[in-house]
Amino acid sequence: MAGDLPNLERVRKIVLRLHQECLGLDLKDAVFKKYPGIVLKHLWHLIRSEGSMNRRKRAQIILISLGFIGLTGISGVAYSVYSLLSKIRAGALNKRPFMRRTRSQIMLDNGARVMYIPYGDDEENKKRVLIGPKDDDRYEHDKYLFKYFAKSNRSQLFYSRFVSQLSILYRILIPKLTDRNAFLLSFQIFFLIMRTWLSLFVARLDGQIVKDIISRNGRKFMLDLMCWFLIAFPASYTNSAIKFLQRKLSLNFRVNLTRYIHDMYLDNRLAFYKVTFDTQAASSVIANIDNSVANDVAKFCDAVCSVFANIAKPVIDLVFFSVYLRDNLGTLGILGIFVNYFVTGFFLKKLMPPLGKLVSKRSSAEGDYYNYHLNLIQNSEEIAFYQGTQVERGKVNVLYNNLMDQMLLVDRVKAKYNAIEDYVLKYTWSALGYVFASIPTVVATFTTGVNNEEVNMREFIVNKRLMLSLADAGSRLMHSIKDISQLTGYTNRIFVLLSVLHRVHAKQFAYGAITDEGDGLDDKPSQRFDDVLRGTVxxxxxxxxxxxxxxxxxxxxxxxxxxxxxxxxxxxxxxxxxxxxxxxxxxxxxxxxxxxxxxxxxxxxxxxxxxxxxxxxxxxxxxxxxxxxxxxxxxxxxxxxxxxxxxxxxxxxxxxxxxxxxxxxxxxxxxxxxxxxxxxxxxxxxxxxxxxxxxxxxxxxxxxxxxxxxxxxxxxxxxxxxxxxxxxxxxxxxxxxxxxxxxxxxxxxxxxxxxxxxxxxxxxxxxxxxxxxxxxxxxxxxxxxxxxxGTDEAITSIEKEIEGLETNLQNVESWEKERSELVKRLAHI
CATH class of the missing domain: 3.40.50.300 (P-loop containing nucleotide triphosphate hydrolases)
Structure with missing residues (x-):
């Protein structure tokens, strides 16, 4: 025990010295119980003070890291408590049998549904989910948004069919500001801003580490390296949170949109049957409505969340990095960078192929191919009786070749565009980034005549990292233009589907006849609904x-x-x-x-x-x-x-x-x-x-x-x-x-x-x-x-039917003779 005391004392001195060197905090007379409060108070004081820049930066990194570690710990404890309570409720901690509802759902009096969804490996584990009642008034109101959106926007100065469609669909994805999807979107924006802010910290710390290496300052190098490992935790956590929120938001969007479609498509107005009579709808949507409901909705939701993240992150990076670089490059330098971006974007926009139309055609080809295979499954026995394998194989091959042609066409068009895009965005912008990053160093050396290698190297590393990040943000923003083009195709298919369902689901559906309740997208003459369907029920x-x-x-x-x-x-x-x-x-x-x-x-x-x-x-x-x-x-x-x-x-x-x-x-x-x-x-x-x-x-x-x-x-x-x-x-x-x-x-x-x-x-x-x-x-x-x-007239008609049958029976003998002759001929062949 006596031999361990010198080692403990040595460790204590190292810890005290680390606090003194890193944060300027003296802990010689501090009590261990008050250690957390003293450290947090000192860190907060360093952040608010105007003292050493290095210590202030380290204090910020430590507080951010501690905050994320605490948040992770609290989340883990809360989830553990929730899991424990769930097991207790499920009767997993006792031996007594636990009665559980085995049926899948209950319909409440107000129209809401309570569903029991199994989860986990154990089939007995079921999660209770409450689905609110269907709001018929909302669908009646929304049908006018889908009906008149084109007429109300084409008269404006700037009209975008894609933006108009998306402005209507977002009301389904995020119905109100207090919706959980609105909170998830806010959290995603918060973490996107946090990631950009942490990127600035990492860029500065990167330059400081390079400076420590060049100046051969081992003590500062070790301190900054520790800060690097500390800042790595919140940075990794932030990236993981952004990906999780993006996926969660996509799934929630899909839930809202799918339920919105199901409530109209599968209700007592029989829209799933009447949709085949809607002659105003696009034939591809009607023919492949199952593909639109099952696949296009998922692709649309994934594309919306992906495009938002791909646009929001570069925009935030451009704003933050531009503000920081303005002090080094000046207003003209930042202005030149953005002029370059706009010129490049305009150039790439002119060269961009019509990906939206191509993606829509590819989705239609996928639906045709899928539906025909479904037809083969449903009618397999009849096809087998007819021996129709050759005909079905030919039809499947035609649909498959059409699908491959559409997919190869999209990939072929993308290949040419990607080659130009990569050359401009990756290599040209990166080279310009080196040029802009070197401007402050060259100007400072030329004006002062002094070449401070350590300072110049630090500034160049920081500027170079931020310029490359800025170029990467600009390139991702340009790449998102291509994603928006693909999203346009998915948005149009979903919008057409919802327009058809609203038209069919409406009480005044004229079974395809052109009326003033049409979608307003054509100039065909219309008539009132009452002039088409005039019967009484x-x-x-x-x-x-x-x-x-x-x-x-x-x-x-x-x-x-x-x-x-x-x-x-x-x-x-x-x-x-x-x-x-x-x-x-x-x-x-x-x-x-x-x-x-x-x-x-x-x-x-x-x-x-x-x-x-x-x-x-x-x-x-x-x-x-x-x-x-x-x-x-x-x-x-x-x-x-x-x-x-x-x-x-x-x-x-x-x-x-x-x-x-x-x-x-x-x-x-x-x-x-x-x-x-x-x-x-x-x-x-x-x-x-x-x-x-x-x-x-x-x-x-x-x-x-x-x-x-x-x-x-x-x-x-x-x-x-x-x-x-x-x-x-x-x-x-x-x-x-x-x-x-x-x-x-x-x-x-x-x-x-x-x-x-x-x-x-x-x-x-x-x-x-x-x-x-x-x-x-x-x-x-x-x-x-x-x-x-039973009347005379009915008896007479029946007697006529009997006479007809008796007449046919009289010909039985002649028919039997013909049959015997045919059998003899067949025997001689």
Whole structure:
């Protein structure tokens, strides 16, 4: 122990001497407990005093380093405490079981959503995220910004389509000044300024170290080297923070923009379906809208944040470095530097290729290539049956070659421009930087006649470093012009997408017809919305009534488009009872819930292309009513269920999800439903054997590509299971049993009649007449005929159909003879 005392005393003397030499602080009589306060007070005094420049600079470096170290420590402690509390809440520190919600989201009464997002390696860890309610008024207001932006700006003296579009989009990215994205942007600007300020410190310290080396002052060299390592920590922290904030800001922008798009694209106004009717939109956006939503949004957000950082950092550097260099180079020197920048920028702007248009074309080619591969996946079985490999390969090769041509075109154009840009910005500006950095040294030596090598070397090192940094800032600013050109392409695609969605999402959407509600980007003659869609829809009706409706295919021609059926009129049930019982979705199907009164049914018959399915589209309100005296009366959405020709199945959904569609899995449990209801429904539609394929009722949780797992008949029976689960009073079936056997078809239609559903069947088979009360025959000449089955007229029409079948049966013998002769000929070949 006695031998260690001299060593401790030696260390103590070195520490005291270090404080004295570096900061001029005497700590001989200081108490250890008061050491932090004494040092911080002395550092603050040095910064505010006008004493030694070196000590003041060291005090600044030490305070900055201590501040960043303290901030890092506090952040680490706060994150550790947060992680510990999260584990305690999750029950990770005790052995008792912890109940956790397993479903993904909850819809609150005000329209907000609470989502549970899994994170980490453990699937049990879920983060609760609250998403605010959708604001329909905002979308109605914003549509006018997208509609009139071009007209309101083209009359100005300086007009930039890119700036006008970006000025509207930023309201989505940063909705208000108190938004978290505004704070992140402020933090990013703060760290950008901090990095420039630290660069000035590093430049000065670099010159001081060179001076210490030339003057062979080892003590100052060691002190300045220690300051170098201290300033390196906040400088590294700042660079990391800037990159993190840029990425975080990009992700937040993407969240805001994606949600904004989803709220319009996927809502009860069916914009995802109606968007195909918007003939005013750019064809590339409509054809590749999935690529625009999934890829273009991410590229746009990354490009916006990247361009902002690439512009803000050089501008800040130019301002700070110019102010510092002005004392050495003078106003004329700084003015000459900026004149050089502007001349270079003007020169490079003239030589810059149209990267915005090229990038937009490349994105369109990527979308075409991606969509065709998606088409191959969705129709792989049909293509395999047709043996269409050669045709598909040729089509894919054409799209791939087009994509490669667009990508190579962009790279080829960039290569020529980059060669000129690098020569001017890197080498020419660097050489000019050496020239400008040497001006103070040459002028001072020439005027005084004294060559002070240490001072001149220090000044040259500092000026050279700042001049090179200034040249680098200018070159990055010029490079950002190219990034802005690419951002222009992404901005235009996103803006066109949002313009289309706003136009389609609007209540007054005319299905592609040119109206005064158009986007204002063309000079086509327009008409009022009321002159295009003039029909009337009556909701919450106790039946389905179609009165004097012209069935017209939606197009830009409006009511002058192709008419399929003229003045269609029918009603189900034929007599409307004002007070009719409704179904209770909370009651099990096993309790034999039936609707009061007998169910009415209508069979719609007709050849292909006559407009049968179009009637279902009008009833579902996805097609408009053009004629003024047309009236559609429909029940509430919960009382009407439409079954399309092609059964739809949720991708990667459970069997339960398929049976209860369009109800979400969360709502199924939240409304008190049980799996036993689904088991009973499967028994009703003769699909209970599906539960024997695996683990009984747990098979309801099985995930698969159900459209491939189930056969055509099973998929159609799932549609009937959905009807039995939702129990609507009215159902519209479009070719709902064309893949089902005759005995099963008979059972399912009798099932609907047993539970007294009102249903409309669209089919081409007259054999279904026996299950319906009325028949509506659609002809190919826009005419139609409605009759009640069981009347003399209906019996006569059925007898005619039977006579036609009997006539065909009389030809069976002759057809069999022809077949036998063909078989004999084939045997001789």
């Amino acid at each position: 009556q909701r919450n009706f106790n039946g389905i009534r179609v009165e004097n409706i012209d069935v017209i295919i939606p197009s830009k021609l409006g009511r002058e488009g192709t008419k399929l059926i003229n003045k269609l009129t029918f009603q189900i049930p034929p007599v409307i009872i004002p007070e009719t019982a409704t179904s209770d979705s909370q009651v099990s199907i096993s309790q034999k819930i039936v609707f009061q009164g007998p169910g009415s049914s209508l069979l719609i018959l007709g050849p292909n292309g006559c407009g049968k399915s179009s009637i279902q589209r009008i009833i579902a309100e996805i097609w408009p009513i053009y004629n003024k005296n047309g009236l559609l009366s429909i029940p509430s959405p919960s009382e009407l269920f439409c079954v399309p020709q092609k059964p739809y199945f949720i991708q990667d959904g459970t069997l339960r999800d398929q049976l209860i569609y369009p109800m979400a899995g969360d709502d199924f449990f939240d409304q008190g439903h049980k799996d036993r209801e689904l088991v009973q429904i499967l028994q009703e539609v003769k699909l209970e054997y599906l539960l024997k394929r695996d683990r009984g009722w747990k098979y309801l949780d099985a995930r698969a590509d159900w459209k491939d797992v189930l056969s055509g008949g099973e998929r159609q029976r799932v549609n009937f299971a959905r009807i039995m689960f939702h129990k609507p009073r009215f159902a519209v079936l479009d070719e709902a049993t064309n893949a089902i056997s005759a005995d099963m078809e008979d059972y399912l239609f009798n099932l609907l009649k047993r539970y007294r559903f009102n249903f409309i069947t669209i089919s081409q088979r007259p054999s279904l007449i026996k299950y319906h009360d009325f028949s509506l025959d659609i002809n190919s000449d826009e005419s139609w005929h409605l009759q009640m089955l």
